[in-house]
Amino acid sequence: MAISELLAVLFPHLACLCIDRVFRAGRSVRIQARTRTSQAVCPSCGVLSGRVHSRYERRLSDQAIAGQETVIHLQVLRFLCRNEVCAKKTFAEQVPGLTVRYGRRSIGLGECLRAIALALGARAGARLTHRLAAAVSRMTLIRMIPSLPDAAADSRPQVLGVDDFALRRGHRYGTVLIDMATSRPIDVLAERSAESLAAWLQGHPGIEVVCRDRAGRYAEGTTRGAPDAIQVADRWHMWRNLGEAVERTVTKHRHHLRELPQTTTQIDPAPPRDPQPDSDPKPREGxxxxxxxxxxxxxxxxxxxxxxxxxxxxxxxxxxxxxxxxxRPWRSTAVPLEPPPTPPTVRQVTGWILRHPDNLQPDERQQLETLTAASPAPASVREHVRGFAHMMLHLHGDQLERWMSAVEFSDLPELRSFVTGLRRDLDAARAGLTLPYSSGKVEGQVNRIKMIKRQMYGRANPDLLRKRILLAD
Incomplete structure (x- = not known):
């Protein structure tokens, strides 16, 4: 393979240059090169010019070679513009794929540093650039992020996911919008309000389905901004609200928990030591x-x-x-006594009711059966929970009205309160139990936002955070 062919394969961004010399200076590799062009196009007016005004040398940091910092000493031409009405009298040529105007780094190195800044943030990214022999400061990486253009959407989303995230927990919150088809964020709003969501939806027509939690502000914003869109309440949030109602019911009847057959912990205890009542333990010395x-x-x-x-x-x-x-009397034996078994807690019983019956341990199933036999309220709650779980797992939203009517006729005020909340958002709840859409992808992006915030060490202002959310892989 010829030298020119090898150069084109290993260093394609240098293939169009004339390499005069390669030498080492300290810890860096220096490449002296010059362009082969004899004419260039004016970037202002677009007129081709071959009149050379002068030559000068640019120094460009490039991607490392064999783990060594690389600097290109590039001699370029400055041309006179032939267009007399052009505002530029002279202009410098640019090498495609290598240089940009006023750039002190090659295009490849700039793209690599921007990817590091988006993925790792400032401090961690700066530490990595030192290992890659292309060291820059954390402030340089931070400045690179806001200068990036927003990613252009390939198409308008038809299914949109909406959720909030904390800018400052307990004080300020923003809104992230997800394209459910690609699982990618498409925009970030600096607040969580019905007005901001409605304005965004009005500026982006064509949304057919909106997946959201049960917050009233997003329901109102969707109704105002996209009245024809189908709103889908997330099944996980409905199940969580149902679990809270179940816990309140169990708490109301917690006096029955003391009557359950008590068992010790599920962890196998160590075999007890045989006490020796006839021999006294050796007294301590000292x-x-x-x-x-x-x-x-x-x-x-x-x-x-x-x-x-x-x-x-x-x-x-x-x-x-x-x-x-x-x-107080002395301890009568050297062998500690086993702690007495305690009755199950309200949280444990709530978990038994909400879990699938096949996932219960035998003793848990026995205690739950004893509880439902002793009190009609937990028995009724368990049956209603099973009915809702069947609807949720098999997407039988057409049975929701019948389920709610059965709860409303029961003597369970906590579950009736849950049904009252469902009726205020009935269409979205029915769609959530019928359509396959959910907010799972949105919740995943919210967790990703939390990770990005932790990486930014207090620099997560809305503009910088928005760029990383939208552009980081």
Missing amino acids: RLAERTRQRHTAIHDLLAQGRQIRQIARELGLGRTTVRRYV
Whole structure:
């Protein structure tokens, strides 16, 4: 393979140059090169010119070669513009794929640094550039991000996902908009309000389905901005709201939990040691152990004489709390007793009701059966939860009205409150239990935003954060 062909394969951005010299200077590799052009097009008026005004040298940082920093000493031409009415009298030529106007880095290195800035942020990205022999500061990486243009959308989304995220938790929140077909964010709004969402939807017609949580502001904004779009309430949020209602119901009947058959923890305990009642344990030795025994004997002698705790404490120079501790009897055995089993908590019972019956342990299933047999309210709650789970798993939204009517006729005020909330958002709830769309992809992007915020170490202002959300891979 000829040298020119090898250069075109390994360094395609240098193939159009004349390489005069390659040498080492300190830790960097230097390449002296010049262009082969004899004419260029004026960037202002577009007129071709071959009149050379002067020559000068540019220094460009390039991507590392064999782990070594690379600098290109590039000699370029400056041409005179032949158009007399052009504002530019002279202009410098640019090498396609290598240089840009006023650029001090090659195009390839600039793209690499921008990708690092988007993926890792400032500090972590700067540490990586040192390892890549293309070191830049964290401030340089931060400045690169806002200068990037927004990604052009290939097509208008038909299914849109909407959710909020915290800019400053508890104080300021923004809104992220996701194209559900590509799972990519398409825009970020600096606030979470019905007005901002409605304005965005009016400026982007063609949205057919909007996946959202059960927040009223997004329902209102979608109704105002895209009245013909189908709103889909997320199934996970409905299940969570149902779980909260179930927990309130179990809390109301928690006195029945003490009657359940109590079991110990599921972790297999270590085999107990056989106590030896006939042999006393070996007493502890040492100054502290001897002092403890002396104090215990003195206190109990004074108690036998009818002294009060206050008098004993004053006579022995001890605190009353210390004296009370010594009044307690000694531990009768060296083997610690097993803690008594405790009844299940409200949270545990709520989890049993919400979990699939096949995923319950035998003792959990037994305790749940005992609870539902002892109290009609938990039994009724379990049946309603199973009915809702069947609708949610098999997308039978047509059964929602019948399910809600059955709950409204029951003596379960907590579940009736849940149904009242569903009726306020009935169309979206029915669509969420019928259509295959959900907000799972949106929640994944919200988690990704949290990771980006943690990488930015306090520099997550809305403009910079928006660029990383939209452009990072």
